[in-house]
Amino acid sequence: MLDIKFIKENPDLIREGARKKLINFNVDDLLAVEEKRLAILLSVESLRAEQNRASDEVAKGIDPAARELLVSEMKLLKEQLKIKEDELKEIMSSWQSLMLQVPNVPDMTVPDGLSDEDNEEVKKWGKIPEFSFVPKNHIDLMQQNGMVDFERGVKVAGFRGYFLKGDGALLSFAVWQYAQKFFLSKGFTPIIAPSLVRREVFLGTGYIPQGEEDLYKTQDGDFLAGTAEVGVMGYHMDEVLNKEEFPKKYLGFSPCFRREAGSHGKDTKGLIRVHEFYKWEQVILCEASHEESVKLHEWLNRNTEEFIESLGIPYHTVANCGGDLGLGQVKKYDIELWVPGENKYREISSASYFHDFQTRRLNIKYKDSEGKLRFAHSLNSTAIPTPRILVSIVENFQNVDGSITVPEALRPFFGKDTINNINS
């Protein structure tokens, strides 16, 4: 949600932002509703003022005849007021629904484009491995090494179901533990966040109403979060934070659930796209400064790049184009890792900042140096998800015999140099 004042002063920015993000939103509709809202508000308020004045008279004690006259006048006024209040209620409900749809303004540096195909590569790292043999995909590699069981996964969990087992399970734990150590050294507070979260928090983070169909919903009306960002952002909902603690940096861990409602037929095999996974997520709340948001956004993304570099996996980073940005995002970077089995880069991480889009909805404030309450800024970025990261690990480090060399950084946590269960 944006500030209505900002919208009124900068309708062109909103218009241009919506165009860039390919979001169908007509700012003129909102401005017309706003104008009407203020006019009705004015008449409601003046009627109420009159009512309050009369009410004071009655309370002070006037002679019975005057009192009776006043009361009967107020009865009439009450009817007028009721009509105006109903008008106000009606206009407010369309106002609010429009306000929830206003897209945040993308940064100038966001490239134009329609879809993820138009994202702009801003960095490329690592040497794409050249195999002297035909490389296998992660499905074959992991099945052969007893790391995953898709058949039973589907039997138990349905479409996109999987079990990680043996070295697959152990490799996951190794990734989490290494990531924990790596990211905590950057000064984050680790936090294990709930995935089962109330509707309110999803509204606040901007996943609802627009993205509701991609969420699992419980019979109690709660939803399952697709990222720890939701729970961690909810942590400070309705709070006034101490700005001395800024930036507040959380490393959140949670199971993640996604219906993948719009992804039928995409990545139907393997571990790239699953309904249930786990993720370490970086979340930051900071003071309301564009420069600070930009600085921290770069930092967050760089953290994940460094982590990937430490594993030795080739990647590139893209600046997401306007059409690939969510409603609330100002700018986003995706990091994509090399997947030899598909001969292309696949997304592993996504780093975005929102200015006060989320905090305004979540009511997360702080007192600035002038003592004025302001909405904080928020940012988040994937630290590392499992099992998707396993795809790139096993495919990039596979050997001719189907064994997998464990990246050096993971060995202390995994306990072995090689995964080789092919003949066992």
Add this chain to the structure above:
RNA sequence: GGAUGGGUGGCUGAGUGGUCUAAAGCACUAGUCUUGAAAACUAGCAUACCGCAAGGUAUCGUGAGUUCGAAUCUCACCCCAUCCGCCA
């Protein structure tokens, strides 16, 4: 699932139909005093919207209702706490 009690400003918390313009305390800000600090004292101190301003309006969990007038009464819903039951 059953029972009971609650939801008031940054925090604690008083307030059962009209000077509520929401008490009081804490915290915070400024000042006095002090070498400096603390303490004490004095003053200030919720947010949003409309308005050039004077000022006006709203907000006591949310929504609806009763009333000339609602933090206060009624109804529905949401949330929290405690006890009982069940449970890793």
